[in-house]
Amino acid sequence: MGSVTGSFSYECDDCGVFKIYSVENSPVIHCSSCNKKLGTIPKHWSLNKSCPFCQCKSYYKRKDFNQIIGITIIIVGAILSIIYNYFILMGFAFLDILMYYIVPDVAVCYKCSAELRGFDGMDSLEVFDHHKAELYHYSQDGK
Numbered sequence: 001m002g003s004v005t006g007s008f009s010y011e012c013d014d015c016g017v018f019k020i021y022s023v024e025n026s027p028v029i030h031c032s033s034c035n036k037k038l039g040t041i042p043k044h045w046s047l048n049k050s051c052p053f054c055q056c057k058s059y060y061k062r063k064d065f066n067q068i069i070g071i072t073i074i075i076v077g078a079i080l081s082i083i084y085n086y087f088i089l090m091g092f093a094f095l096d097i098l099m100y101y102i103v104p105d106v107a108v109c110y111k112c113s114a115e116l117r118g119f120d121g122m123d124s125l126e127v128f129d130h131h132k133a134e135l136y137h138y139s140q141d142g143k
């Protein structure tokens, strides 16, 4: 234990390839397509620290929709038998609640939109703030 076990998604500045990377093996992240060095994620990195890619320090969290489909299939399978025995409406209400608790949060960098999963500090993040986002986009030169 003690090592970083999270993963993140990032779009390469050079070739535009968007990919999910794991940081379990190496802290230095290279683009899988053009091999450009994207950033370094040190051991014990957490969301209290600045973004490994753009040094921005603000993140928001949202539900990780990339994982919803897989989770939905599992839940639906498990719940079908329940619905079979109870009212369908109750089943769907239950599904809603279950989705809320089971779908994991992902942290997203305000500036470079890197998606960071499984790191410490997720709980203290706030949801997307439109004004904050504008702030970061205005401070970005010409992009």
Ligand SMILES: [Zn+2]
Pocket: 012, 013, 014, 015, 016, 017, 031, 032, 033, 034, 035, 036
């Ligand atoms: Zn690249």
Ligand SMILES: [Zn+2]
Pocket: 051, 052, 053, 054, 055, 056, 109, 110, 111, 112, 113, 114
């Ligand atoms: Zn960033």
